[in-house]
Amino acid sequence: MGGPSVGTGRRATDQGQESLLLRWDGPRVTVLTRSPGLLVAVNRDGVPVGDGSTSTGNRPWRYRDGRVEWPSLPPNGIVGYVTAVNSRGDIVGYGGYLEEPVTLRWPVDRPDTVEVLEPGGIPVAVLDDGTIVGEVPAEEDRSSHGAGARGAAGRGVTPPPVAWVRRPDGRIDRLTAPGAVKSTVRAARGNWAIGQVADTADGEYRQMVRWDLRTGVATPVRPGLTAMTGVKAAGGLLSDSVVDHLDRRVPLRSAVSGPVTRVVPEAIADNGLVVGRAAGPQVSGGAVAEPSGSPQGPPVAGRGGTPPVGPAG
Numbered sequence: 001m002g003g004p005s006v007g008t009g010r011r012a013t014d015q016g017q018e019s020l021l022l023r024w025d026g027p028r029v030t031v032l033t034r035s036p037g038l039l040v041a042v043n044r045d046g047v048p049v050g051d052g053s054t055s056t057g058n059r060p061w062r063y064r065d066g067r068v069e070w071p072s073l074p075p076n077g078i079v080g081y082v083t084a085v086n087s088r089g090d091i092v093g094y095g096g097y098l099e100e101p102v103t104l105r106w107p108v109d110r111p112d113t114v115e116v117l118e119p120g121g122i123p124v125a126v127l128d129d130g131t132i133v134g135e136v137p138a139e140e141d142r143s144s145h146g147a148g149a150r151g152a153a154g155r156g157v158t159p160p161p162v163a164w165v166r167r168p169d170g171r172i173d174r175l176t177a178p179g180a181v182k183s184t185v186r187a188a189r190g191n192w193a194i195g196q197v198a199d200t201a202d203g204e205y206r207q208m209v210r211w212d213l214r215t216g217v218a219t220p221v222r223p224g225l226t227a228m229t230g231v232k233a234a235g236g237l238l239s240d241s242v243v244d245h246l247d248r249r250v251p252l253r254s255a256v257s258g259p260v261t262r263v264v265p266e267a268i269a270d271n272g273l274v275v276g277r278a279a280g281p282q283v284s285g286g287a288v289a290e291p292s293g294s295p296q297g298p299p300v301a302g303r304g305g306t307p308p309v310g311p312a313g
Contacts, residue, residue, distance in 0.1 A: 004046035125188035130168040133188035177218035190233025238268040254278040
């Protein structure tokens, strides 16, 4: 798997700087259009999605067939924020405020439709079969809209966050681990999701885990990783400094020339391509890659640009 990488850049004009939506196919870069807003994700066909401010509030956008599309929002006036897209083109995100987020889905085969889904919260991934993985900021009964549904929060007691998986048939399962009280999920791909769990409601997340979405079973991540950014469909992990292929670990390095003090990976494709940001005295922009063979990934997006986003599926 793989495909184009998409990011944003800026160019100087007589009126100042213009923000652009860019696509890289290998070393070739193409200007798609003026940037419609925040770039969030791109699927394996190179369709970028994000959200931006409009006269009716924040709403999602997608760039497809040479033009920017603005999917609908729910009729109750809530704004929408995008978090992920699958290879079909289904978009997920959330509406409302972070304290009470509503899970939203924009199905690609019904472009004028937006669905409000249970259990509520913020989705982090939508898989090709329609499975959605996300988390709610508090463990509440969001299937009920009665006065008692959020009674604990109303008494000033905030239940711990919980990660979840929503199956294609609408069934919802909690993502947790033995002894865990709260959980958070970072990414999902194929049959796997990655995140963290804690054994007390007010404790720090100290245990990183990988969930098998087929069974819901959590397996602790091998020691040595300090953070997790992404997961491959086969279960391999992207951390802040290495790619864990399960049988070996490969350190990341920058794919840009010049002195670099830090690389910040953003996403990994199933073919091992990693994209992200590199920072140093003379450079600020995209691309990091695994150090096997020649550098992969797009060139630097430019000062002030958004780092390239890798294929989502």
